[in-house]
Amino acid sequence: MLVAGATGRTGAEIVHRLSHYGIDFRLFVRSTKKAITLFGADAAGILRVGSIQDEAETRDALHGIDAVICAVGSNPADPDSPPPSAIDRDGIQQLGVLAKESGAKHFILISSLGATKEDHPLNKYGKVLSMKLEGENTIRTLFSSPEYSHTILRPGGLLDTPPFRHSLVFSTGDTITGSVSRGDAAETAVLSLTQNEARNTTFELVQGDEEAQPSLSKFFSQIRQKKQI
Numbered sequence: 029m030l031v032a033g034a035t036g037r038t039g040a041e042i043v044h045r046l047s048h049y050g051i052d053f054r055l056f057v058r059s060t061k062k063a064i065t066l067f068g069a070d071a072a073g074i075l076r077v078g079s080i081q082d083e084a085e086t087r088d089a090l091h092g093i094d095a096v097i098c099a100v101g102s103n104p105a106d107p108d109s110p111p112p113s114a115i116d117r118d119g120i121q122q123l124g125v126l127a128k129e130s131g132a133k134h135f136i137l138i139s140s141l142g143a144t145k146e147d148h149p150l151n152k153y154g155k156v157l158s159m160k161l162e163g164e165n166t167i168r169t170l171f172s173s174p175e176y177s178h179t180i181l182r183p184g185g186l187l188d189t190p191p192f193r194h195s196l197v198f199s200t201g202d203t204i205t206g207s208v209s210r211g212d213a214a215e216t217a218v219l220s221l222t223q224n225e226a227r228n229t230t231f232e233l234v235q236g237d238e239e240a241q242p243s244l245s246k247f248f249s250q251i252r253q254k255k256q257i
């Protein structure tokens with residue numbers, strides 16, 4: 029398992045949940061220092077340092093990997109950062125292509141609610157949502173053939189609030205709005221590795237009522253119900 033964007037706010041939560049479940053992983057990060065600060069000196073051995081914009085670095089990170097969880101995202105508010113076209117579209121597309129070439133079979137992508145809404149206000153910032161949709165499309169195409177699988181998660185506005193405190197609403201068709209904790213989005217991404225309903229599926233994710241949750245796995249049945257409608 030490779031976590032791309034592991035030092036991001038959702039990426040770090042993904043790393044914690046993979047550790048919780050005892051799943052083996054490697055981290056693709058841009059900064060060793062940031063990774064060690066977040067995950068401790070022991071993480072040094074599982075780091076691959078580079079950018080998804082760099083083909084050689086990405087190939088190196090993917091060597092021997094069977095699955096990818098990607099929580100990489102551009103920073104459209106920062107004019108000094110590469111634009112969404114370079115990260116959320118070209119970078120994700122390159123990561124997908126190289127992952128498949130390297131032998132990965134499964135790809136879990138954190139995208140965004142509203143990815144299909146061209147007139148969404150967020151698209152004023154480098155067409156970030158449309159770029160994410162193009163990234164999604166490539167992952168769906170590459171990881172749909174037999175023996176391969178993909179899950180595209182489209183969370184609502186991401187919150188730095190504690191996970192397991194709300195019910196979750198999973199939906200399809202990009203019709204809902206809302207927000208969700210990064211921890212819940214991360215847990216959902218990790219559960220998507222093994223939940224049948226998440227296999228070869230794109231779904232939106234927001235939080236519902238405040239209500240402690242021992243597990244988030246029960247919410248996946250909503251995807252099956254939506255698909256049946």
Ligand SMILES: NC(=O)c1ccc[n+]([C@@H]2O[C@H](COP(=O)([O-])OP(=O)(O)OC[C@H]3O[C@@H](n4cnc5c(N)ncnc54)[C@H](OP(=O)(O)O)[C@@H]3O)[C@@H](O)[C@H]2O)c1
Nearest residue numbers: 033035036037038058079080100101139140183184185186
């Ligand atoms: N913010 C929201 O409300 C919201 C809502 C829905 C969906 N999303 C999407 O959900 C995902 C996670 O969001 P977040 O807020 O947790 O993200 P975040 O904290 O901004 O983290 C983004 C990650 O992407 C990495 N990254 C950026 N450019 C890269 C590159 N060229 N190569 C490798 N890694 C690169 C960053 O690396 P560094 O750690 O080195 O900076 C960071 O780890 C993103 O795709 C975001 O667009 C966000």
